[in-house]
Amino acid sequence: MNFTRWSARLPGTQRRAAARTDHAVSPDRRDGSVPVARAERLTDDTPSVPALDELPAREVLDRIPALVALVHGPDHRVAYVNDAYTAAFGARPVGEPAREALPELEALGLLPLLDQVLRSSKPRTVKSRKAPGGRSYTFTCTPVDAPDDKSRGVLVFAADVTDHADAAERLRASEREQRRTAVTLQRSLLPQELEQPDDLRIAATYQPGGTEAAVGGDWYDVITLGGGRTALVIGDVMGRGVRAAAVMGQLRTAVRAYARLDLPPHEVLQLLDGLATEIDANQIATCVYAVHDPNEGRLVYASAGHLPILVRDESGNVLRADEPTGPPLGTGGWMHASGSVPLAPGSTAVLYTDGLVERRDADLDEGIAALAGALAGATGTPQVICDRLLRSAGVTAGHDDDVAVLVLQHPARTGPDGELFRNAALELLGGVEAAPRARAFASGVLTSWRFPADLHDHGVLAASELVANSLQHGTPPMRLRLRRTDRRLIIEVTDGDDHLPRRRRAEPADEAGRGIAIVATIASSWGSRRTPGGGKAVWCEFALQKADG
Numbered sequence: 006m007n008f009t010r011w012s013a014r015l016p017g018t019q020r021r022a023a024a025r026t027d028h029a030v031s032p033d034r035r036d037g038s039v040p041v042a043r044a045e046r047l048t049d050d051t052p053s054v055p056a057l058d059e060l061p062a063r064e065v066l067d068r069i070p071a072l073v074a075l076v077h078g079p080d081h082r083v084a085y086v087n088d089a090y091t092a093a094f095g096a097r098p099v100g101e102p103a104r105e106a107l108p109e110l111e112a113l114g115l116l117p118l119l120d121q122v123l124r125s126s127k128p129r130t131v132k133s134r135k136a137p138g139g140r141s142y143t144f145t146c147t148p149v150d151a152p153d154d155k156s157r158g159v160l161v162f163a164a165d166v167t168d169h170a171d172a173a174e175r176l177r178a179s180e181r182e183q184r185r186t187a188v189t190l191q192r193s194l195l196p197q198e199l200e201q202p203d204d205l206r207i208a209a210t211y212q213p214g215g216t217e218a219a220v221g222g223d224w225y226d227v228i229t230l231g232g233g234r235t236a237l238v239i240g241d242v243m244g245r246g247v248r249a250a251a252v253m254g255q256l257r258t259a260v261r262a263y264a265r266l267d268l269p270p271h272e273v274l275q276l277l278d279g280l281a282t283e284i285d286a287n288q289i290a291t292c293v294y295a296v297h298d299p300n301e302g303r304l305v306y307a308s309a310g311h312l313p314i315l316v317r318d319e320s321g322n323v324l325r326a327d328e329p330t331g332p333p334l335g336t337g338g339w340m341h342a343s344g345s346v347p348l349a350p351g352s353t354a355v356l357y358t359d360g361l362v363e364r365r366d367a368d369l370d371e372g373i374a375a376l377a378g379a380l381a382g383a384t385g386t387p388q389v390i391c392d393r394l395l396r397s398a399g400v401t402a403g404h405d406d407d408v409a410v411l412v413l414q415h416p417a418r419t420g421p422d423g424e425l426f427r428n429a430a431l432e433l434l435g436g437v438e439a440a441p442r443a444r445a446f447a448s449g450v451l452t453s454w455r456f457p458a459d460l461h462d463h464g465v466l467a468a469s470e471l472v473a474n475s476l477q478h479g480t481p482p483m484r485l486r487l488r489r490t491d492r493r494l495i496i497e498v499t500d501g502d503d504h505l506p507r508r509r510r511a512e513p514a515d516e517a518g519r520g521i522a523i524v525a526t527i528a529s530s531w532g533s534r535r536t537p538g539g540g541k542a543v544w545c546e547f548a549l550q551k552a553d554g
Contacts, residue, residue: 071165072142076103077151077158081119083107084158093140109137110161115144122146122159133170141170187247188213194254200227202235203490204299204426206414208387212400214360214407222253222290223358223409228264231532232544233299233488233495236264239356239411240292240311243333252288256281256334260294267534270294270307271341274331278309281335289335293356297413300428300486303345304354305537309334312359315377319351319417323377343537350417353390355380360406361398372398387412425491427454433472433483433498443472443485447496450487456494460547463527464494467545470520471498474506474543489549493529497544505533505541 066073066087074097075085081103091097094109103110103119110116113134122129128147135141142163149158192211199207209225222242230236238260242249259280263273273294281290293314295306306314306326310333314326324346331341348354355376362372379397383390390412400408418426429450433439447468451461468485475483479500488495508521525531528545535541 072161072163074107074161075149075158076107076119076161077149077156079123080104081107081116081159090163093136093138112137113144115146115161118144118146119159119161122148123157133166133173135170139167140165141167183247187245187250190247190250190254194250194257195224196226200229200235202227202229202233202297203492204233204415205235205297206387206416207237207412208391209409209411210388210391210395212360212395212404212408214404222249223360223407224253224257225356225409225411226257226260227411228261230264230267230296230534231530231546232497232534232542233490234267235297237295237297237304237356237411237413238264238292239358239409240290240309240334241358241409242288242290244288249288252281252284252290255284256290256292260292267532269343269535269537270296270305271330271343274307274309274334274341278334278337278339278341282337286335289333291333291359295356297348297415299415300488302347302349302415304348305343305345307331307341307343309341312357312362312373314346314354314356315373315380316346316348316352316354317380317383318347318349321381323381325373325377348415350415353380353383353387353412353414355390355394356411356413357394358407358409360404360408361394361400361410363406387414422491425489427489428486429488430484430486433475433481433485435476435481435483439476439483440469440472444469446485447487451494454489460494460549463547464496467524467528467547468496468498470524471496471543471545474498474520475500478502478504478506479541491549493549494547495544496546497542499536499540499542501540503535503539503541505535506543 063085066085069087070089072090072093073085073087074083074090076082077084083097083099083101083103083106085099086097094107097106104116110119113136115131115134118129118131126148128145130143130145132143133141134144143166145162145164147160147162149160151157195211196209199209201207207227209227211223211225222244223240224242225239226237228236228238238257240253240256242253242256244252256277259277260273263276268276274292277292281288290309291311292309293306293311295304295314297304304314304316308330310331316324316326318324326346327344330344332339346354357376359369362376363369364372376394376398379394380390383393383397385393391410394410394412395408398408429446431443431446433443444465447465448461451464456464464487468487472483472485475498479502481501483498483500486497486499488497506521508525521531524545529548531543531545533541533543
């Protein structure tokens with residue numbers, strides 16, 4: 006095959022050709038002299054080096070390990086294939102169109118690329134294509150000039166990159182395995198089943214990001230505190246992968262433990278802040294901890310650098326909670342504060358992480374405003390609202406960040422359902438008449454709620470003991486509150502003293518100390534907490550049978 010008909014249009018080819026021409030006619034070369042520096046290096050013993058143009062092109066191409074093929078014309082007829090190409094794909098007939106003679110190029114999708122090279126007269130490269138037989142190659146197609154425009158060709162050069170491709174695939178497989186591990190760990194540390202309080206309907210969802218780097222430390226939880234109150238938490242550990250998920254698991258466990266202390270939200274975050282610093286001084290996290298009390302009709306919350314809670318009222322108006330009440334967890338040395346937002350019957354609240362609203366091409370406030378707009382028009386169950394908010398934000402399996410969403414509804418109950426949720430309260434003025442008034446009040450309320458005799462008697466006894474304990478150890482103002490739901494009877498007494506009672510074993514000769522022990526024995530559960538502004542609340546619960554009421 007005569008290769009002198011074509012010249013590869015590689016970058017610099019024309020410049021080198023021009024340089025050779027200039028060298029041939031340069032005035033300082035006409036007398037055969039050479040520069041002094043070069044003359045000093047050239048001796049009689051220096052072997053002669055053939056010029057590049059004198060090297061046999063075919064012999065060079067036959068010996069290089071890369072695959073080389075030369076095609077010409079609009080149908081890319083085969084002009085030449087080197088030995089490496091033949092060893093890889095077998096002998097190829099010269100003069101036949103590439104579509105029939107080089108089926109491997111068609112299988113690799115390179116025939117359209119050859120057309121592009123001919124049309125544009127510019128080289129094209131495709132990286133790491135797996136050829137029939139399992140080897141991977143990077144193909145470079147370069148236009149080749151010819152005197153006859155119809156005979157213009159393309160030089161196909163393929164470098165074997167199988168080792169690199171295999172290493173890249175092993176790396177991708179490792180990353181996929183790490184992602185699966187992180188996602189599995191993340192999901193295992195999240196609640197497998199949400200607690201469902203009597204007064205709230207709750208749903209949550211977690212959507213991991215589409216890449217390994219996007220698997221982070223988003224989490225949520227729902228914790229029933231007793232006395233009808235519920236704690237809700239959502240957070241986001243800064244960072245990615247297994248480490249972030251592990252830190253998230255430790256924080257979530259700590260939140261559940263601190264919640265059992267029934268502390269105000271800002272005190273829970275203060276404890277979490279210290280713990281986050283101990284876990285990893287370089288790791289920070291954002292978090293919102295909120296408590297719902299059905300008697301108050303509000304969410305009391307504290308935020309550690311997290312996004313604001315959104316609440317939609319019964320009319321469809323969306324309220325954005327105040328800005329964060331403190332810095333992220335792990336920063337140390339800062340004081341958090343509690344705030345509140347209304348959550349009246351018929352309202353829906355949304356807690357979420359930044360993956361739902363943060364976009365690279367938009368301001369964060371724009372994302373929050375868009376979420377508020379979507380919430381204003383979202384109706385249905387909490388799970389339906391979760392799904393609609395994800396769709397409105399464009400969250401899919403390929404989303405570039407993980408997302409956690411927690412939706413809670415405080416339903417407005419009417420009719421027969423409303424009869425199962427009742428409240429009654431009595432202000433206690435103190436004095437010897439307070440205890441009998443409390444017993445009479447509790448007896449009348451429980452009778453009107455049509456409880457069976459044994460539950461009626463236990464309820465009156467519990468109310469009497471809690472009131473007696475408050476009269477003896479507490480200070481005014483005092484209040485007795487009874488509340489029933491579809492699942493439990495709750496009795497609570499509040500007073501102005503902040504010393505919490507504790508259960509102790511009374512000796513036979515003791516005249517006091519048996520009240521809390523009696524309550525703990527007859528009730529399903531009991532507890533106490535400090536109330537905002539000073540004072541305490543002591544409560545107990547009785548589980549109801551489905552047939553009751």
